[in-house]
Amino acid sequence: MQNAEALAAQPVFVITLEAMADVPAREALLDRAMGPGRKRKSSEKLRRGRQPAEGLAFVARDVRGVVIGTVRLWNIRLGEDGAPALLLGPLAVDPALKGEGIGSALVRRAIIEAQRFGHRAILLVGDALYYGRFGFSAARTSGLSMPGPYEPARLLALEIAEGALDGAHGTLRAIGRRTSPSKFAHAA
Template identity: 35%
Template sequence: MTSSSFSIIHELPVHDAVIETLSAQAFGPARFTRAAHLVREQGGHAPALSFIACREEAVVGFVRMTPIVIGVTKALMLGPIVVDPASKGMRIGAELMNTALAAAADAQYPLVILVGDEPYYRRFGFQPVAPGRIILPAPVNPARLLARELTAGTLQEAGGLVRHVNRA
């Protein structure tokens, strides 16, 4: 995907260092204690469903997807998504989100969850999960646990503990 001023491409191992820098800049040391991080460290993200944004040959944003199970339902957890402060407000975040969600749908995943600000993610079809229905390995504010169905009805069926697919 290419826009007039930036392009979105698949993440590669060579991007690890700049992704780590962007993460540290956005979230600081607290990123290692977040509930979503605890799931990701059980097995890592899926590079084939993860993307970076490039602008004038610099990496200015990324989104990662992690394969999970919720109880027995296969799904993806989206995040982190970060855009460098100097490149915010150019719809780079929106293009990263739309690209990742399209890739998830192509790969036949029925559901995507994330922990984040509902006022931002609602525009991509995310809605709050009923409190207590989906459980992460550390407490999260229930208002920030969001889901987007890629197959209608999946959210009604999904419930329980979130684990990395490698731990299922």
């Protein structure tokens, strides 16, 4: 009986930093989970041509090491001269494994690591019912906008440091490390 209990207690997935070798699997997962229109989203305008924030790109792997989930955070600026922040996304889980807690674990890990690195706020475009459980809301985003079409009620933020979004206004801007076309051909 102890062996069965020990096996039941084993995690069915682990979260690790994303590696370059994960790019093809991550891209295939994003295509399966989000469909062909995923690269037309407003958030993509902030990610295109950029690398994720240093140390803030994660994958979930099953017990065989297969990538079954992904989340990345990106460096942004809150308006033209505003404070730096992070943009979360895309978050995706293998459609066959939805409801297993993988997405929630990825979001929690992203928040914890962002806080550990000293970031003060995270924004995203997403479902308030889902992301609200992590503290995200539209309460502090009314002065902010995305660089393309989006639903304002879906622009959500989490203040990691109290007051990080005080006075934030303007259109979100991409900042951070640029990709080299050959090295990060699939950095979306």
